[in-house]
Amino acid sequence: MTMSTHSDKKFARTLTMLVVATALLVALMSSSAIADAKGNRQAVFGTVVAAPANDSIDIATRDGLITLVIDNKTKIDTKRGRLPLDEVSAGDSVAGYYTEGDRELTATKLSFKPRKADRLTKHVVGVVIDKEDDTLTVLTPDGETVEVTPSDDPENDPTEPGSLIITVVEENLETGDLDAKAVVTAERTIARLNDAIDHEISLAQSQLLKIRMSETASIHLTQLYETLDEIKAESKAKIEAAFAEFQANYTTTLDENLLAPPLVHITGKVLAKTLAQIIIVKNGNGRRSFVLIPADVEVILPDGTTGTYGEVLENSFVDISAIPQSQTSSPIARIIEIQPDAETPGNSGGNSNKNGNGNNSAEKLRGTIILVTPSNDGTHTIIVVDSSVGPNTAAAVTDSTIVTGDGELAPGVQVEVTLESDGFTAKEVEIIEQEESSEAGTPAAAPTPTPEATATETPTATATATPTDSEAAEGIYPHRQDPIVLS
Amino acid sequence: MIGTTPLRIISLRSDKSSNETFEISLRNAGHKVTVLSSTEPAFALVSSSWPDVVVFDPISQFGMSGSVQRLRTNFDGVIVAAGYIPDPTISAMLEELGIEKFAATASDLMAILKNVTGRIAGPSPHTVDQVTATPEQVPSEPEEERQLELSTIDTSASQEYEAKSKTNSPSFSKLLKLKRPNISLPLKRWHRAAIGVAIVAAVTVAVALPFFNPNINDTPQQPQAKALPIVPHLLTHPLAPLTIEELSGETLPLEIAGIKDQEVIEKPAVAFWGDTAPDAFVTVNGEPVEVSEYGAFVYDFPLEDGANYIEVLATDFQGRTTRKTFTVVSLQ
Numbered sequence: 001m002t003m004s005t006h007s008d009k010k011f012a013r014t015l016t017m018l019v020v021a022t023a024l025l026v027a028l029m030s031s032s033a034i035a036d037a038k039g040n041r042q043a044v045f046g047t048v049v050a051a052p053a054n055d056s057i058d059i060a061t062r063d064g065l066i067t068l069v070i071d072n073k074t075k076i077d078t079k080r081g082r083l084p085l086d087e088v089s090a091g092d093s094v095a096g097y098y099t100e101g102d103r104e105l106t107a108t109k110l111s112f113k114p115r116k117a118d119r120l121t122k123h124v125v126g127v128v129i130d131k132e133d134d135t136l137t138v139l140t141p142d143g144e145t146v147e148v149t150p151s152d153d154p155e156n157d158p159t160e161p162g163s164l165i166i167t168v169v170e171e172n173l174e175t176g177d178l179d180a181k182a183v184v185t186a187e188r189t190i191a192r193l194n195d196a197i198d199h200e201i202s203l204a205q206s207q208l209l210k211i212r213m214s215e216t217a218s219i220h221l222t223q224l225y226e227t228l229d230e231i232k233a234e235s236k237a238k239i240e241a242a243f244a245e246f247q248a249n250y251t252t253t254l255d256e257n258l259l260a261p262p263l264v265h266i267t268g269k270v271l272a273k274t275l276a277q278i279i280i281v282k283n284g285n286g287r288r289s290f291v292l293i294p295a296d297v298e299v300i301l302p303d304g305t306t307g308t309y310g311e312v313l314e315n316s317f318v319d320i321s322a323i324p325q326s327q328t329s330s331p332i333a334r335i336i337e338i339q340p341d342a343e344t345p346g347n348s349g350g351n352s353n354k355n356g357n358g359n360n361s362a363e364k365l366r367g368t369i370i371l372v373t374p375s376n377d378g379t380h381t382i383i384v385v386d387s388s389v390g391p392n393t394a395a396a397v398t399d400s401t402i403v404t405g406d407g408e409l410a411p412g413v414q415v416e417v418t419l420e421s422d423g424f425t426a427k428e429v430e431i432i433e434q435e436e437s438s439e440a441g442t443p444a445a446a447p448t449p450t451p452e453a454t455a456t457e458t459p460t461a462t463a464t465a466t467p468t469d470s471e472a473a474e475g476i477y478p479h480r481q482d483p484i485v486l487s
Numbered sequence: 488m489i490g491t492t493p494l495r496i497i498s499l500r501s502d503k504s505s506n507e508t509f510e511i512s513l514r515n516a517g518h519k520v521t522v523l524s525s526t527e528p529a530f531a532l533v534s535s536s537w538p539d540v541v542v543f544d545p546i547s548q549f550g551m552s553g554s555v556q557r558l559r560t561n562f563d564g565v566i567v568a569a570g571y572i573p574d575p576t577i578s579a580m581l582e583e584l585g586i587e588k589f590a591a592t593a594s595d596l597m598a599i600l601k602n603v604t605g606r607i608a609g610p611s612p613h614t615v616d617q618v619t620a621t622p623e624q625v626p627s628e629p630e631e632e633r634q635l636e637l638s639t640i641d642t643s644a645s646q647e648y649e650a651k652s653k654t655n656s657p658s659f660s661k662l663l664k665l666k667r668p669n670i671s672l673p674l675k676r677w678h679r680a681a682i683g684v685a686i687v688a689a690v691t692v693a694v695a696l697p698f699f700n701p702n703i704n705d706t707p708q709q710p711q712a713k714a715l716p717i718v719p720h721l722l723t724h725p726l727a728p729l730t731i732e733e734l735s736g737e738t739l740p741l742e743i744a745g746i747k748d749q750e751v752i753e754k755p756a757v758a759f760w761g762d763t764a765p766d767a768f769v770t771v772n773g774e775p776v777e778v779s780e781y782g783a784f785v786y787d788f789p790l791e792d793g794a795n796y797i798e799v800l801a802t803d804f805q806g807r808t809t810r811k812t813f814t815v816v817s818l819q
Contacts, residue, residue: 015682018683041818045816096794097793110794121800123770166804168775189768192780219804
């Protein structure tokens with residue numbers, strides 16, 4: 001019994017040590033393996049140069065062309081808006097990471113987005129002209145009518161006919177369908193700014209908020225004023241009532257902040273004028289507005305100086321800030337701003353997407369070249385452009401590419417690239433500006449591809465920008481440390 | 488306006504302080520200033536946003552030794568104690584804690600900043616500790632400040648306690664000298680072998696399973712990863728307003744900090760913030776974001792392993808729209 005107990009204790013100790021040691025060993029090996037794998041991971045951002053083939057894919061990055069091996073462990077992101085591997089083609093953007101092995105780079109996880117997205121999220125500004133159930137009919141400043149279902153919670157929907165709203169919509173670019181997600185109204189925004197003015201806030205910021213508040217009120221009333229011209233008779237009563245209500249509310253709010261009542265902006269070409277009235281034909285749509293001219297109206301000339309009403313000539317373009325009355329009586333002009341002749345202003349207060357969503361101009365990319373390198377098959381040259389309006393992207397310069405402008409196609413040069421319909425091949429490359437300080441062959445923005453990476457490539461002439469001499473012809477290959485020289 | 492690149496500055500001061508002299512001077516000089524008064528968000532933002540300079544009021548909770556130590560640990564850039572220090576022992580304490588730059592007046596501060604160059608935008612070398620804080624775990628703001636004060640005060644007390652423990656308290660040695668349980672296993676040898684193999688196998692499987700089952704990492708984790716412990720309260724007092732000239736131009740201003748395009752992030756979440764018009768409507772990947780009366784907003788973006796696409800869209804009622812897109816890769 002004594003022997004048995006001793007043996008059991010010994011065994012228990014041995015067993016415990018064995019278990020602990022095994023666990024430690026396994027944990028150590030696993031974490032070590034994981035650490036090794038993680039340590040070799042490298043992120044990749046770039047543009048697909050050619051559709052994946054032979055279980056590999058070529059990607060143009062700002063550091064050069066790389067080839068990633070795709071094996072059965074490679075994960076491809078297939079969420080909405082991403083491309084499955086079999087739909088990937090040249091020009092699509094790619095991001096993800098790969099594992100660096102001794103001989104090859106193996107893609108671990110990649111995500112492909114088409115150069116031309118099929119969906120676009122955008123903000124739509126407009127006046128709600130009708131509301132039925134949970135569907136809003138919104139009139140945009142461009143005169144388009146959009147139907148949106150703005151909220152998951154219709155009972156808590158702040159909109160009403162006459163509201164000026166910004167709604168976030170997702171547009172299917174193929175079908176044009178809009179899917180609205182959320183909404184913000186001008187009146188709530190003004191109320192928020194008004195509340196903020198009472199907060200602990202600096203005097204300068206308070207003034208800024210008041211200006212923004214006044215501007216927003218004016219924009220809303222202007223939009224409503226414009227809307228009254230657009231909509232059908234049956235909706236007019238609602239909008240007119242909304243106009244009167246908003247005007248009264250905003251006037252009260254602004255008055256509490258020692259601000260003048262909100263004005264409407266009427267922009268267009270002067271069709272006719274009398275001493276007491278001016279008739280404006282709004283740009284583009286032929287609608288007419290009648291504005292009363294008081295004796296003390298302020299006139300601002302195109303050069304910014306003050307003028308007189310007599311200097312407002314027929315056929316000139318004007319932007320009038322006026323005190324709104326109602327639809328049946330004309331607004332009273334406070335300020336008439338004469339626009340330069342060359343300008344053809346649109347209807348003010350609603351220049352939709354002035355700065356644009358950008359994504360519709362996918363056929364052109366503009367920016368600075370950060371890499372010039374032959375493609376892996378040697379048939380064309382890839383340029384990677386640091387786009388001024390989006391992420392880096394790449395294009396292929398082929399024999400058919402027309403290159404215009406003076407200078408060299410080299411890193412540091414600003415270009416505008418017009419793409420073919422495939423979204424990758426450059427139809428035209430316009431050299432806009434040479435980098436003054438750039439030295440030939442020594443780009444500062446990106447490393448030149450190593451000779452090893454390009455040594456086996458077969459030199460091919462580029463574009464219609466045929467080099468004029470042998471020296472220039474040599475210059476088209478970045479691995480020779482020379483920039484492309486164009487005729 | 489300054490002739491050099493504007494610096495991104497975080498100013499830490501008490502919310503009770505009404506002295507905005509430093510911030511006003513900095514902003515007039517063209518720098519981007521964010522003022523924070525809440526302790527935890529302040530440290531989180533300093534850690535995650537790699538500002539060029541951190542300015543703190545030495546006569547506030549940020550001037551306490553614990554806060555200064557924490558600030559010094561989390562931020563390796565320029566730190567300036569800005570404000571009048573009535574007691575020279577406070578200056579001595581701050582110097583001892585590694586604070587080398589003092590500005591009693593706004594002009595002192597401007598002189599210091601003349602020699603500071605903006606840091607290259609890039610991920611912070613530091614990480615935010617509290618990446619998975621849930622709302623329940625996050626104490627309210629006054630509690631945090633009290634906790635910070637207490638922890639600072641308690642440092643010496645705890646050291647004293649530890650010293651006493653070493654000399655007087657037998658509790659640790661008692662614990663160590665507890666008798667080991669007398670294990671008795673009346674089993675046959677093959678039983679023992681079988682049990683041993685089973686235990687080893689079970690431990691091996693338990694340890695190795697998470698590493699070899701690819702589906703485990705793909706399962707969405709709850710709660711969602713956060714880069715900042717508290718987000719909404721940051722919006723109450725940031726002070727980086729744009730001028731009316733900036734706001735009235737053709738382009739709606741939208742500046743984003745804390746994230747850059749083609750960034751590699753080794754965290755499960757990233758916090759970024761931006762400045763725009765105070766009445767702008769902002770969405771991040773289509774989701775509306777609360778914008779403060781200063782036009783500031785903060786967004787805590789949970790990252791998925793691999794590529795993440797972030798689109799910030801700001802629009803005002805004039806119809807001006809500005810869009811910023813970021814592609815980042817998260818290595819988790």
